[in-house]
Amino acid sequence: MTHAVAAKGLDIGYRGADSDVIVAAGLDLTIETGAFLSILGPSGCGKSTLLRVIADLLDPIGGHLEVLGATASDARKKRQIGFVFQDATLLPWRTVRDNIELPAVVGGSNRQALAPGRTDELLSMLGLDGLDDRYPHQLSGGQRQRVAIARALIDEPKLLLMDEPFGALDEITRDRLNNELLAIWRRTGTTILFVTHSIQEAVYLGQKVMVMAANPGRVVDLHDLGDVKAADNSCSREDPEIIAAMVAMRQSLEAHP
Ligand SMILES: Nc1ncnc2c1ncn2[C@@H]1O[C@H](COP(=O)(O)OP(=O)(O)O)[C@@H](O)[C@H]1O
Numbered sequence: 335m336t337h338a339v340a341a342k343g344l345d346i347g348y349r350g351a352d353s354d355v356i357v358a359a360g361l362d363l364t365i366e367t368g369a370f371l372s373i374l375g376p377s378g379c380g381k382s383t384l385l386r387v388i389a390d391l392l393d394p395i396g397g398h399l400e401v402l403g404a405t406a407s408d409a410r411k412k413r414q415i416g417f418v419f420q421d422a423t424l425l426p427w428r429t430v431r432d433n434i435e436l437p438a439v440v441g442g443s444n445r446q447a448l449a450p451g452r453t454d455e456l457l458s459m460l461g462l463d464g465l466d467d468r469y470p471h472q473l474s475g476g477q478r479q480r481v482a483i484a485r486a487l488i489d490e491p492k493l494l495l496m497d498e499p500f501g502a503l504d505e506i507t508r509d510r511l512n513n514e515l516l517a518i519w520r521r522t523g524t525t526i527l528f529v530t531h532s533i534q535e536a537v538y539l540g541q542k543v544m545v546m547a548a549n550p551g552r553v554v555d556l557h558d559l560g561d562v563k564a565a566d567n568s569c570s571r572e573d574p575e576i577i578a579a580m581v582a583m584r585q586s587l588e589a590h591p
């Protein structure tokens with residue numbers, strides 16, 4: 335079976351004219367196809383850098399990386415990777431519908447290449463019915479993030495990378511979007527890598543939670559929640575076992591300040 339992501343001794347960072355900035359060195363990571371992995375860590379530990387490398391937006395400094403059984407570049411060119419950023423990054427002069435369809439247009443194909451009804455299906459899946467003619471400034475923060483998710487899903491990506499997508503939202507909206515995201519994951523079977531600095535969000539969403547530390551960026555723990563969550567990866571935020579898992583994660587984070 336191919337893994338969604340397989341990294342061995344992966345060094346990530348930024349190349350400079352004089353010297354390179356290594357953010358994290360020697361990362362080993364395997365993510366099973368269809369999994370939901372949360373990545374938790376303090377700011378600066380390299381979470382965004384890691385997602386950028388997996389998405390082929392940044393070259394690794396060294397080591398080995400396979401994405402969907404091929405190179406990250408192949409996966410990107412086949413448009414198998416969707417990316418959602420913290421800011422929705424919608425184009426203000428395009429309607430909701432046009433923003434969602436943007437990857438299909440920019441990707442060189444035309445709208446005929448989109449399955450008929452695909453955009454309507456996404457509008458409905460993300461609770462955006464009736465908002466398709468609005469412009470981004472006419473939406474709430476939560477609605478804008480829903481549009482960004484719909485846009486990331488337009489090509490039916492096998493791998494969805496989410497970089498603190500709900501970090502700027504109020505807690506009630508975030509909880510609602512967490513539930514919707516889980517429903518989308520179950521329905522589409524896409525592999526999700528979800529970066530957050532919220533312990534509660536990491537535990538609620540992920541089947542596993544990878545905990546990172548900074549200076550140098552590294553993986554310090556991998557918590558498997560298989561035993562404390564239901565088979566469909568659902569859980570109650572009030573469940574004592576879930577609360578215990580959150581305490582364990584806080585300890586992982588505090589042990590590596
Ligand atoms: N374009 C860049 N050039 C050089 N260093 C960068 C660049 N972007 C981020 N960094 C540095 O890389 C480290 C990791 O950043 P990042 O991956 O954004 O962390 P996180 O997402 O976990 O907060 C930080 O020290 C940051 O300053």
Ligand SMILES: [Mg+2]
Pocket residue numbers: 381382383497
């Ligand atoms: Mg970041």
